Each structure stands twice: as structure tokens, then as C-alpha cells.
Amino acid sequence: MTRPGRPAGPTTDTETVVLTAALDLLLSEGAAALTAQRLHQVTGVSRSTVYRHWPTPAAVLAALIDVAPTPPAPPSGDLARDLHAAVDQLCDRLRDRPVGAFLQALIVAAAADPSTAQLRHRYVGDLLTPFHTVLRTAGVPATDREDAVAAIVSPLLLDALLLDRPAARTRAHRIVDTVARRLDPASEAEPA
Amino acid sequence: MTRPGRPAGPTTDTETVVLTAALDLLLSEGAAALTAQRLHQVTGVSRSTVYRHWPTPAAVLAALIDVAPTPPAPPSGDLARDLHAAVDQLCDRLRDRPVGAFLQALIVAAAADPSTAQLRHRYVGDLLTPFHTVLRTAGVPATDREDAVAAIVSPLLLDALLLDRPAARTRAHRIVDTVARRLDPASEAEPA
Amino acid sequence: MTRPGRPAGPTTDTETVVLTAALDLLLSEGAAALTAQRLHQVTGVSRSTVYRHWPTPAAVLAALIDVAPTPPAPPSGDLARDLHAAVDQLCDRLRDRPVGAFLQALIVAAAADPSTAQLRHRYVGDLLTPFHTVLRTAGVPATDREDAVAAIVSPLLLDALLLDRPAARTRAHRIVDTVARRLDPASEAEPA
Amino acid sequence: MTRPGRPAGPTTDTETVVLTAALDLLLSEGAAALTAQRLHQVTGVSRSTVYRHWPTPAAVLAALIDVAPTPPAPPSGDLARDLHAAVDQLCDRLRDRPVGAFLQALIVAAAADPSTAQLRHRYVGDLLTPFHTVLRTAGVPATDREDAVAAIVSPLLLDALLLDRPAARTRAHRIVDTVARRLDPASEAEPA
């Protein structure tokens, strides 16, 4: 990583600075704040520079999402325990990480730039992946898998997206119990 | 004590003209198009007049929602049949009526005007009401009711909101079957 | 064809109410405040009514000027005394009455409505009339009369119009002395 | 400690273009035309840019006045001749240059922005300066000086301001004769 030319200067990594501030902005002011103008005001980085790196607010959003990728899924155990673990992890991310803000931002961005839809689909897919993995590993057939994932995850996302309330973790665990009991009657798991 | 002069009230049917166009705009261009400017361009109604009637885009949205109220709930039968009916009705509304667009618009509007959240909560509540009614009539306890409604409705809303695909009607019916079988083992209803 | 209607004129004293308020407005806020809107706010008289009576702000101004006509000139005496009296009267009007405000208003109004110029010329003429009368009575020839009136009156108007300071009464009297001494060397009048 | 980047300063001659057009506008349409909107229509320069340079019409007016400064006073000779020269110069400026329009504009501007008064006082002062200089050089005491300047200049300004007629040059010269004869009886100058 040799930088040509410019010998002096602290060479602050502009992208890091801006993206960090962008994340703060997204969480504090919402998706509409991811503007070149706004980022300039917050970071001091010149407006021209911001435009050069990310020509559109959607690009900033995409960069943000790429920067904070989904952490690897839990190893594995039996069906019920793994589902509970995945629920806990998703609830944690909905609480601590900007997953909710990301989802809202992805909808808001699509209002101005329809091409964002693809990014949104990918992001939702990433959120669902752990659950699909667990169920597929347990040998659940595709249709049942779809239904189960939908019944478990959708309510959590809806809480964050439409009702502005923390993810109903215990309700999600109850639904997991129901699902697990139906798909794998042998295991009579207890809620976490 | 009647004061002289002409009583209040808009003489013309400006509101009708604008709201009709607003609905078209919302469906064709999304929530960001519900601007006074845009409505003026589309309807020919003066920008001042649009502002006079609805000072903010959120007001237009609210008026639109009030104009298209939830149709009355179905009469009643047994649990499974009523749930299936409610699912069908919701899927129809998601397909024919701008429920999906409304939901997206309500999120977009909240980005600029946080006071829209209340409107959004009310709207989602109205969507859930039929299901709650059916389950309460059948004597299902509150907690189970919450879980059931969440498991049934959330996936449908999420399809419209995040994945831009038509409501997965058959999956919803399968989930209704599961739920109904668990809550009311007597009925062994088949999917419609 | 005798109609049994009500063929009378304006019954109420709306005009009085509005014009009184208009005068106050002119003095307190300047010529730009003589708006139908503003008069409505101040008087409570409906905007429509104001428009009905005076279609344009210039009309209000004209009505105001007609309402406050120049009081009759002083009877007469010798040249110097009469000139001093006229100066005093003009200074009083510049101080107490809205002559200064009228002049400014007449210039401001002309910016929006060039037809006001005629009104302005008439008004200035009325202000000069007493001086011309006095000098003509004293037998001063036309050219000298013009010069004398200009030298005496113009500085007073300029103070009010351009320099926003009270009329320099004593200076005016000094100029009158100079003029009178030159035009009528017999009279060695003392300043008032 | 030179910071990187391009230093300030408008690259193009936008200001020249706009101010030239502004002068034309002032003379052809009056003070009320010195609007950002109007300047944009006339010059093609964007409205934003006009606002960026002169946030208020009064600023445009001030810039115009600064652009056309008073030319240097005449060298000097005896009292009467210098006064006649100053009168001629002022009459020329009232005829050729927009002094009359400036004065009207300064009054109109004050109607919307009282802070313009200061600018107006300064401008009138500049107009009077040559006369004061001449008289002071000739040793005329302060009070007489004030009277003389007022008697000579005020009629000229009033013609331009209130009566919309060309400056009465010959009358001004007659008044100068009278004044000079009184202040400096040695010189029995004839009108130029």
C-alpha cells in the first residue's frame, strides 16, 4: 500500500473518517442526513471530496453496509438451540447495531433512487441467512424452512421498522419453540 | 348570533381532484412525490392552494389514508375459516390497494417528520385489527393472540415493504393452518 | 321604469375608519404599509371592502391627501412678515403633519405606479402656493419669484426627504431675510 | 501556515455583468427593479448567484454607488467662478448620471430597509461636498456656508426628486450670483 507522490501530511484516511461520521449521522438523524453537504459539515472533509468518493447518498449507504458485514453464524448444535441463538443474535443486532436504521434508510433511499432496492434485498437476505442455514442443516425441507423463517424473523423486523419498539425477543423465542416442536417433535426445548 | 358573510368551506372540489392525483402519484412514483410542487404540476391546481389544504406532505398522506378506510371485518365463522378470510382480504388489499405503498410512504415521511410515527402506528394497528378480532372472538388468550397475529401478518407486510414482491398468500395460509391447529386442535381445516 | 330599490350611496363610515387608520399606518410604517392586506389587519375591515373602495394603494394615498388639504393661506401684511409666516406654517406642517411622510410616500408609490407622479406634482405645487401668493401680491416679477421660492422652500423639503432631520426653521428664516432684503430693500425686517 | 486549496475570490466577472445591468435597470425601471429576480431575468445570471453577491437590493444599490464615485473637485479660482463650476458639474451629473435615480432609489429602499438611511446621508453629503469646499476655501463662516449651500443645491435636487424635470441650471446660476454677491461683494461676476 504505497502512496505515490504526496510525501508530507498526516494522510488521514478520508474514507474512514467520513464513513464513521456517516454511521453516526445515520443513527442520529436518519437516512436523509447522508448528504455530501451534511457529511462535509460534520467531518470537515470538503464537499468535493465526498462527492468524489461517493457520487450519491446511496453509495455512502452501500459502503456503510459493506463495512459492517454480518458476523459469522454460530457453530451448531440441535435445531431449537441454534434457532434460539440466531434469534438472540438478531435481536442484539437490532438493539445495538444499526440494523433497524439501515432498513429504514434502505426504504427511504429507494424513494429517491429505485436502484437501491437491490441493495435492500441483499441486506435482508443476509439477515435471514443464519436461520436458513440452521434449518437446512437440520434437514428441514425448503417450504417448511421458508415458512419457519418468515414466522420467526418477520415480526422482529416489523417491530423495528413499523412500530418503533424494541424487538419482542421473548415472543420470538416462543414462536421458535412452536416451530421447533412442529418440525422436530423429538426436541422439547425450553425457552432461553 | 350568526355573523354576516359567507360561511367557511371550500366551494370547489379541489380536494377531490388533488387527492385522486395524489393516490396515483403515490403508486407510480412513491412517497417522495407527494409534494405540493409535484401535485401542482400534475393537477394544475395552484401550489398555494395545495399548501393551503395540506401544509405538509404528511398531511396529504394522512388525508389519503382517511379517504380509504379499512372495509368492515368479515362476519364470522369458525377460527380457521375466519383467519383464512382475513388473510385473503389483507392480501387483496396489498395487491389492489396501495397498502404497501402506504407503508413505505409512512416510513419515508417519518424520515423528514418524526410526528408521522403516530399515523403509522395507527395504520398498522388498523391492518392488524381483523386478526385480533377473530382470535379474541374465538377465546384465544392475549399472549397467544399476539404471537399468532405476528406470525401470520408480519411476513406479508415484510414482503411488501422490504422485498417488493407480491404477498406470499399461500405461505400465509400455511402458517394460518399451523396456528389454527395449535390453538384450536378440534378444527383440522385444509388450506383454502 | 321606477325601481323600488335602494338607490343611495355609501351609507356607512367605512371610509373614515380605514382612512384614519391609513394615516396612522403611513406615519408609523411608511408608504409601503398602505396595503389592502395591512389595512384589513389594522382596521378589521374586510380585505374585499378595502379593495372595493380603493383598488390600489395609490388610491388610498390620493384619498389621504385630499382629506387633509392645505389650510388657507395667512391673510396678508408686508412681504417679509408674510414670508416668515409662511415658513413657520410650512415648518409646522413638516413637524406635526404628515407632509414629510406624504412626500416620501409619493416617491415610493411612484416606484410601483408611475401614474402617481402627477399626484406628487400637484402636492408639491400646493406646498409652494402660499409663497408664490405672497410674492405675487408684493409685485415681485415671475423669475425672481421662482428663485425666491426655490431658495426658501427647497432646503426645508430636502431636510425632511433626504436627511431625516427636522426642518431647519431658523436657517429658513435667515434665507427669507436675505431674499426679502434683496427683493424689497425698504424693509429691513428682523428675523422672527 | 497556508492552508491547501483554492483561495477565495470570484473567478468570473459576474459582478461586472450584473452591476452594469443593474444600472440600466435603475435608470429605466426605477429603484423597485433592483431585485434579485429582476436582475436574474435581465442578465441570465442565476438567482442564487445574485443573492450570493448582494443579499439585499440595498446592497446592489450600495455597490452601484461605490462603483460611480464622485469625480474630483475642480481646482480653484475665485468664489463665484468656482460655485458656478460646481453648479454646472452637479447639473451635468443630474442629467447624465443617475444621480436623480439614485436619490429616488435611496428613498424607496429606505421604505423596506431603514438601515439604508445612512447610505443616503453619505450620498447626499458627497453631493454637497464640492460646494462646502469652495466656500470654506473662500473663508465663508460656517453658518453662511450652510445657508448658501442649501439655497443653491436644494432646488436642483428637488427638481430631480419631486418634480421629475431637468435641473433648472440657469436658476441655479442666478442664485449663485445672488449668494456670491452677498458673501463676496468685491466680485460682481456675471452668470456663465
Added chain:
DNA sequence: ATTTAACCGAGACGGTACGTCCCGTCTTTAC
């Protein structure tokens, strides 16, 4: 007493200007 028209109030409507803000592009300069 009834008619009749002048007067007035309330306000909807289209239109225009205002001043502010943001956006995206560009050029020029400095490192």
C-alpha cells in the same frame, strides 16, 4: 311591509415574488 339593491364579510383560488437551502458540476489552487 315588501321588495330591492347597495354594502360588506369570509375566504377560496391562481399567481408571483421572496429568501433560503441543497444539489451536482465545475475550475482553480495547494500539497
Added chain:
DNA sequence: GTAAAGACGGGACGTACCGTCTCGGTTAAAT
């Protein structure tokens, strides 16, 4: 080659007036 500074055109925004219009209520005069 990258960053900073900022001028510029363009456009939307929300507000404020303006002038016109219609509608409805009141009232004073003339029959």
C-alpha cells in the same frame, strides 16, 4: 493525483401578498 475552496446554475421549499372571484348575510331605502 488527491484534497480544499468555492463560484455557479438550477431547482425545490415554505411563506407572504396580491388581485379576483363567488357566495351569503345585512340593511337601508323606495315602493
